[in-house]
Amino acid sequence: MTLYWEKIGSAANEQLKQIRSLQQRKKRDESGLFIVEGTRAVQEAIQSDWELLFLVAADDYGQKTQMEELLRKRQQPYGRLLQVSGELLRKLGETQTPQGILAVVRQKYWELEQVLAMPGDGPLLVLDRVQDPGNVGALLRTAAALGAVGAVLLEGTTDAFSSKAVRAGMGAVFRLPVVQKIQPETLNRLRKQQKLALWVAALEGGRPSYQADLKARHLLLLGNEGEGASAFWQEEADGAVFIPMPGGMESLNVAMAGSLLLYEAMRQRLS
Structure with a gap:
């Protein structure tokens, strides 16, 4: 099964603006969404049963094939796959070295x-x-x-x-x-x-x-x-x-x- 990655080239894109807003705790609390950065943490997100809304990869991300294999094995549905430049990806998260990949996930809540x-x-x-x-x-x-x-x-x-x-x-x-x-x-x-x-x-x-x-x-x-x-x-x-x-x-x-x-x-x- 071939997975489709949407190519996005503008920081003004509404999905990217929504993701970038999650750098703020207030926005995370209001939406229940959060950003996952880095290869290992994103792998954990894909392999979990948590709701996965976005997966965003840089153009030059070298482990996209491995991520696609994990997505194919995932039991739960997942959201949109976005491909952006490395510069755009760095603007989305909080870390200076995002490793070329991030995900947006919905929090689970416990009492x-x-x-x-x-x-x-x-x-x-x-x-x-x-x-x-x-x-x-x-x-x-x-x-x-x-x-x-x-x-x-x-x-x-x-x-x-x-x-x-x-x-x-x-x-x-x-x-x-x-x-x-x-x-x-x-x-x-x-x-x-x-x-x-x-x-x-x-x-x-x-x-x-x-x-x-x-x-x-x-x-x-x-x-x-x-x-x-x-x-x-x-x-x-x-x-x-x-x-x-x-x-x-x-x-x-x-x-x-x-x-x-x-x-x-x-x-x-x-x-």
């Missing part, structure tokens, strides 16, 4: 109660005002890889569906249920109703990670890059957990710290 009740014995990742999309994407990627059952992004955390976060996560949003803009009081009330323990990552105090009981289903909260977890969570959490650093460094990047804690939780479950 917080659904995510808290997801099957499995892995933890739920909670992000409290984490600002860098690269950190958010990396944490979602690690959480998906190490068996977390979902992620809760509290109010004030950057958008998991920004193209930078999706690309940093290599498309982890297609594998890990994510809820966003959750109020701390709401999460705290519901997790107590479900008797879910909550551990807060800390620089010091609490227990070293290897002494904390991370085998049982729990929530693991990571705070803002500069400030850590808010005072609310420091008071409400069931305990704090820290990563021993005998090498003398004062702190780790939040994505690295989260990765180590998620790995420790997986190690304890598997042991």
Whole structure:
């Protein structure tokens, strides 16, 4: 089956203008659509069961044949295939090196109660005002890889569906249920109703990670890059957990710290 790519040569094209508008979180929230950039993340989008509205490739994109093969194998229908110049493609997304391919996908939505009740014995990742999309994407990627059952992004955390976060996560949003803009009081009330323990990552105090009981289903909260977890969570959490650093460094990047804690939780479950 031959796939038809529509050739578009003008930035004034209505479809391209719609895609470009999704660089803004307000437009993503209003439309429910988001941009996926980069070969690996786009492959995840095509292979998922999420609604795929557009696939846009640069004229010189070298892996179009492979993408077409994935489209032919896709069980769900897909939208329009657009071909543009490399210059036009760079204007559509947020990253400076888009790898010649992007997709537009409709978000899936979960309720917080659904995510808290997801099957499995892995933890739920909670992000409290984490600002860098690269950190958010990396944490979602690690959480998906190490068996977390979902992620809760509290109010004030950057958008998991920004193209930078999706690309940093290599498309982890297609594998890990994510809820966003959750109020701390709401999460705290519901997790107590479900008797879910909550551990807060800390620089010091609490227990070293290897002494904390991370085998049982729990929530693991990571705070803002500069400030850590808010005072609310420091008071409400069931305990704090820290990563021993005998090498003398004062702190780790939040994505690295989260990765180590998620790995420790997986190690304890598997042991």
